[in-house]
Amino acid sequence: MTETLHNLYLGFSVALAPSVLLYAFVGCVVGTLVGVLPGIGPLAGISLLLPASFGLDATSAIVLLAGIYYGAMYGGSTTSILMRIPGEAASVMTCIDGYEMTRRGRAGPALAIAAIGSYIAGTASIVGLMLLAPPLASFALRFGPPEYFALLLLGLLVLAYMSGGSMLKSLVMAVLGLLLGMIGIDPMTGFFRFSYGLVELGDGIGVVPVAVGLFGLSEILLTAGQPTAAEIKKPRLKDLLPSREEWRDSIWPIGRGTVLGFLIGIIPGSAHIISSFVSYAVEKRLSKHPERFGHGAIAGVAGPESANNSATSGAFVPMLALGVPSGPIPAVMIAAMMVHGISPGPLLISQQPELFWGFIASMYVGNLVLLILNLPLVGIFVNVLRIPYPLLYPAILVFCVLGVYAVNGSAVDVGIMTATGALGYLLRKFDFETAPVVLGLILAPMMEMSFRQSLAMSSGSYAIFVNRPIALVMLTVGLALLLLSVVPFLMKSVDWRQRLGLAGGQDAREKESI
Amino acid sequence: MLQSVPTMTTDRVSASVLVLFALLVIWESRLLPLGTFHRPGPAYVPVFLAALLLIFGAILIFTAGCAPRLSSLRWNEWRHALAILLTCVFAVFAIERLGYRLTVLLALVFLVKGVEKRGWVSSLAFAFSMAFGTFYLFYTILRVPLPQGPLGF
Numbered sequence: 001m002t003e004t005l006h007n008l009y010l011g012f013s014v015a016l017a018p019s020v021l022l023y024a025f026v027g028c029v030v031g032t033l034v035g036v037l038p039g040i041g042p043l044a045g046i047s048l049l050l051p052a053s054f055g056l057d058a059t060s061a062i063v064l065l066a067g068i069y070y071g072a073m074y075g076g077s078t079t080s081i082l083m084r085i086p087g088e089a090a091s092v093m094t095c096i097d098g099y100e101m102t103r104r105g106r107a108g109p110a111l112a113i114a115a116i117g118s119y120i121a122g123t124a125s126i127v128g129l130m131l132l133a134p135p136l137a138s139f140a141l142r143f144g145p146p147e148y149f150a151l152l153l154l155g156l157l158v159l160a161y162m163s164g165g166s167m168l169k170s171l172v173m174a175v176l177g178l179l180l181g182m183i184g185i186d187p188m189t190g191f192f193r194f195s196y197g198l199v200e201l202g203d204g205i206g207v208v209p210v211a212v213g214l215f216g217l218s219e220i221l222l223t224a225g226q227p228t229a230a231e232i233k234k235p236r237l238k239d240l241l242p243s244r245e246e247w248r249d250s251i252w253p254i255g256r257g258t259v260l261g262f263l264i265g266i267i268p269g270s271a272h273i274i275s276s277f278v279s280y281a282v283e284k285r286l287s288k289h290p291e292r293f294g295h296g297a298i299a300g301v302a303g304p305e306s307a308n309n310s311a312t313s314g315a316f317v318p319m320l321a322l323g324v325p326s327g328p329i330p331a332v333m334i335a336a337m338m339v340h341g342i343s344p345g346p347l348l349i350s351q352q353p354e355l356f357w358g359f360i361a362s363m364y365v366g367n368l369v370l371l372i373l374n375l376p377l378v379g380i381f382v383n384v385l386r387i388p389y390p391l392l393y394p395a396i397l398v399f400c401v402l403g404v405y406a407v408n409g410s411a412v413d414v415g416i417m418t419a420t421g422a423l424g425y426l427l428r429k430f431d432f433e434t435a436p437v438v439l440g441l442i443l444a445p446m447m448e449m450s451f452r453q454s455l456a457m458s459s460g461s462y463a464i465f466v467n468r469p470i471a472l473v474m475l476t477v478g479l480a481l482l483l484l485s486v487v488p489f490l491m492k493s494v495d496w497r498q499r500l501g502l503a504g505g506q507d508a509r510e511k512e513s514i
Numbered sequence: 515m516l517q518s519v520p521t522m523t524t525d526r527v528s529a530s531v532l533v534l535f536a537l538l539v540i541w542e543s544r545l546l547p548l549g550t551f552h553r554p555g556p557a558y559v560p561v562f563l564a565a566l567l568l569i570f571g572a573i574l575i576f577t578a579g580c581a582p583r584l585s586s587l588r589w590n591e592w593r594h595a596l597a598i599l600l601t602c603v604f605a606v607f608a609i610e611r612l613g614y615r616l617t618v619l620l621a622l623v624f625l626v627k628g629v630e631k632r633g634w635v636s637s638l639a640f641a642f643s644m645a646f647g648t649f650y651l652f653y654t655i656l657r658v659p660l661p662q663g664p665l666g667f
Contacts (some may be wrong), residue, residue, distance in 0.1 A: 143629035168577075169525075172532060172570045179539060180564050192545055193556055194539075217602070226595040382658035390630035391640060394622050397598065398644055401605050401618075406658050411606050425595060429587060430528040460552025477550045 004130060011357030015365050016194020020063055023056065024362045027064040031071020032377075036079055039285070042072035046333065058340035059355050063362040065333055070122060070312050070363070074370045077114040077305050082107055082505045083396060085216040090273045092435050093280040095215060097293060097300030099128035104296050109242035113250050113298055114305040115374040121258040121306035122367040125313035128262045130360060145453035146464050149178075150474035152447045155274050156439065157478040158281055167485040170436050173427070178447070180205055187445065188452055200412040209404045209417040210441055214434040216400050217421025221394045222428060242298070250302035253283050257306030265314020277439060279307035312362065320344055320356060450475075524587060533571035539564035597629045613663025614653075618645040620625030 014020060034042065046068050053061035073090060080091040094114065103112040143151070155172045170177075183194045184204030195201035242250070257279045264275040283303040284293045293300050317332040332458030334344055342352065349356045404417045424434050458464035466472050540561055549555025601621045608617040622641035626632050631639075652658040 168570060168574055172567065172574065175563055175567045175570060176532070176535075179567065181561065182560045182563065186546075189547075189556050192555040193546060194542060217598075220590065221595040221598055224598060241635060338625060345604075390632065391626065392596075394625040394630075394640075395644060397601065397625070398618055398622065401602070401609070402614075402648060402660075404653065405609060406652070406660070408662075409659055411610050414602065414609065415606045418599060418606060421602065422599055427528075430524045431582075432528065451559065452554055455552065455554065460550075500651065 007014050007357045007362060010353060011361030013061060014354050014358030020060055023060045023064040024067050024366050025369055028071040028373060029066020031068035031372060033077020034068060035072035042069050048204040053336055058342055059358050061336060061340060062359055065336055067366050070309065070366060070372060073309050073312055074118050074374055078111060084219045085396060090276045092215060092438060093276045093304040094301055097297045100296035109246050111303050113242055113302050115371060117254040117302045117306040118309040119367055119371040120254055121261060122282050122308040122313065123364065124258045125262045125310035126360060126363045129313045130315055145450040145457060146468050146471040149447060149449040149454055150465060150471040152443045154474045154478045157481050158278060164165035169432055174436035174440040177437035178444045181211035181441045181444020187449055198412060200410050205416055205441065206407060206413055207442055208407050209413040210420045212400050213417040213420030214424035214437060216436050217417060217426030218428055220397060221421060221425040224378060224393050246298045253299040253303035254306045256282060257303040258310045261307030261310030262314040265311030272306055273442060275307040275311040276304035320348060347495050348453060380502045412432040521579060522584045523578050523581035524584055525581035526575050529571045529574035529578060533568055534569060536564040536567040594629060601625055610661045611663060614660040615645045615649050615663055616663050
């Protein structure tokens with residue numbers, strides 16, 4: 001403990017140096033801007049600004065990029081809450097209740113709770129990163145392909161089970177997302193799958209165009225022509241602060257989101273995205289008023305926002321301690337470190353303590369900067385709603401196109417955004433949830449890889465998924481969720497027959513209603 | 515006789531489309547090696563997922579009698595939606611040929627003047643400021659590479 005404090009002191013002496021402090025501040029400001037702009041997420045932001053960090057020393061560069069990362073996580077909630085456009089994929093769940101709160105004139109409290117929850121989660125998770133990193137990372141090291149496959153499958157089942165509508169429809173959407181994730185080069189054999197000669201599809205369909213299309217463009221398509229589209233109550237200044245009840249409803253979701261996000265964050269994968277999905281599901285399950293979720297429940301904002309910020313710190317555990325990128329963003333950051341001649345891994349802490357502990361300390365500073373930056377700006381963000389919608393939606397459309405194009409500099413991505421926007425429009429018209437599509441798309445390559453690696457490990461024996469205790473536990477939980485969802489269906493077997501919708505059944509239902 | 519015809523509900527229609535999509539995926543997968551049960555090839559997982567989608571879709575078709583009727587859907591916004599989608603399609607083809615600024619300028623004039631029926635002055639002012647403002651911010655300040663057309667726009 002004394003050693004940790006001593007190291008932290010060393011870290012703060014690095015992080016509070018004026019130049020490092022300046023880059024932390026610049027990173028946070030740019031990150032917030034990147035997160036606020038629809039369609040431009042942290043991955044795009046970090047990738048775009050990576051060349052700008054080449055001229056800096058290693059500590060300043062990594063502090064700048066990390067600032068962009070968690071700044072974007074903060075800022076991403078803003079467009080989700082105000083416009084139902086996730087600034088980045090982890091804010092997808094915030095769209096649901098955050099936007100509903102906006103429609104009810106509670107945009108201010110939603111933004112404030114998102115900022116405060118993010119601050120608490122971010123700060124608490126850094127403590128966790130400092131104290132719990134070694135044992136947690138070693139636990140995650142036990143995960144092999146079968147465990148990853150089981151975990152990812154469980155994640156999808158949890159999402160489907162916890163979703164507001166029918167589990168069957170959510171599973172259909174998840175499978176659709178997984179199928180979209182099959183596009184591109186097969187990582188094990190090198191075959192091109194469903195790419196139809198488009199070289200740009202070789203790496204698969206990007207998450208950014210699909211997320212922007214399904215969530216951003218589809219929203220514009222649904223609301224642009226509606227005569228009541230701009231029926232959003234403009235919040236007054238005094239409404240910006242959360243009410244006492246909203247505070248009360250947010251405390252536990254923030255706490256749970258922090259713990260959950262951190263734990264999920266250390267497991268390689270798109271942790272900050274999964275954590276927000278799982279946190280939303282958990283909050284909905286634990287809530288005394290689950291019916292409020294989807295209709296503006298503040299817990300649906302507080303939990304996921306805390307979880308995705310906490311997961312950001314958690315994701316740095318395998319990155320810094322093991323040199324393993326836990327997702328595309330840490331992968332870009334590892335690339336940035338390697339440009340500066342630093343190899344992240346177990347030796348980093350002992351060989352370059354100034355960098356490691358300076359980075360840890362800069363995260364404390366960055367979180368404080370973001371809170372100071374975000375809360376006073378909440379009122380400014382709310383003003384976005386005062387722009388007439390016939391001017392606002394074309395502007396959002398421009399940012400969508402720009403953001404999607406900028407990731408790879410590819411017009412094909414804009415085409416994918418257009419196609420998924422149209423798909424999202426139809427899916428939402430037909431009352432399907434689009435979030436499982438995005439999660440399926442993200443998880444598909446990892447799931448397939450771990451599935452096939454597992455079979456390669458066991459010489460084709462499927463018993464590997466049940467012979468390994470961690471995988472077995474996760475698959476059992478997944479199966480239990482499936483069974484739990486089927487029970488009500490079986491118990492109402494008479495209703496099920498009537499639900500076939502054949503004339504007889506329908507007549508009977510009509511008689512019942514009479 | 516007519517009474518035995520299943521009701522056309524939103525879920526039935528959408529599930530039918532998904533079933534057709536699943537069949538299309540299975541058909542398209544024929545070009546790839548399927549592998550075996552114990553050694554899956556590149557087509558194995560897509561075919562498995564398509565089969566799963568097929569099964570889920572079929573279940574949805576048979577259990578979707580309670581869903582809203584297809585005729586209950588309202589499509590009031592279709593003109594705007596179509597105009598926006600056409601704008602996006604235009605952007606796909608124009609952004610690398612005409613350049614970012616000209617593409618955004620034309621797209622915004624079409625949307626604000628043509629679709630939203632705003633005045634010429636406000637439409638042009640808005641389109642110019644967005645096209646050149648975002649270009650300056652991203653290309654000049656943030657150094658994001660954005661395409662410039664043959665006219666330098």
